[in-house]
Amino acid sequence: MESYKSCPLKKRPVFYVEESPAPVDFDQPQDLSLKRKADHDISTVPHKRNNFVLDLSSTSSTISSTSPVYRPDSPDSSFESEQPSNIHLRGLNQSEIFNFYQTAGSFFNYQHLTPPSSPGSSSEPEDLSVRNGFIPLPVLFHGFGDYSMEPETPKIIKVKDTPRFKCEKCGKCYSTSTGLQKHEQFHCPAADCNQVKKTFSCDKCDRTYNSMGALKMHIRTHTLPCKCPICGKAFSRPWLLQGHIRTHTGEKPFQCKQCDRAFADRSNLRAHEQTHFDVKKYVCNLCDKSFSRMSLLNKHQATNCQICVV
DNA sequence: CTGGGGAAGGGGCCC
């Protein structure tokens, strides 16, 4: 059983529940949209303590619910307040129970949902195939008090288990392509597969970045979309152009508090301010001489520091 | 030669 507790809600795998008595159409891609469907409006749920029954004894997979519809993927619904209080399995063999856990565990997204042993494993759970006609989950949902084993007359809703965006490596399902891309790129901390993180490389210089946004930002250094209206010099970012324009206007908005000097660039002011200190920011750890800039320290250590050179 | 200033590049974060 995978836990997605550490995943942002929208990035968790989503299992889709559709209110319909029709047979499951496994050929159609699952609609995993986070947008609330009109016929699934959570506002129609009269109470939040639902009894769910999964019935796989018929040809179509169904979940029965004593309440109209539970929509865990509704963006407006609170996971904490709208969890079903009971789930009952009916007509399942050991393998089907295990499969239910594999899917419903992600669907309901509760780390509290303890899976049974996989079929054929050494630690077979007790035979729960018949127990008042229903199979209770060994561990239900913490914090929801009603653990009655007797569901009320169920309303049948259909379950589709065909994900639209599925990770081919680990099988996790996502509601959107971007969700899957994020998963493949960075991986949920709770994920147990070990894919290599995807990188985005620049076609022009082969530099690589760990996000498309970072790559796009880098590409601007090649395209240089920001042009100076005065001299025509091009820059990668607007604020670089802004700083450049100050060289034309002579504007120096960053003034030193220690002296009267002013600078067009904040970083240059910061470097200048270091010159006022007896002990400057960048200290040689061998001879204790300090410098206002790292470049000076590096230069010192490379050529001038007698201790370093020796 | 050294230190400082000017200009610019670029990653990361926040909105």
Add this chain to the structure above:
DNA sequence: AGGGCCCCTTCCCCA
């Protein structure tokens, strides 16, 4: 996703 901003860094020039 993109812009703005912060911060650090680098390169070049000059006194």
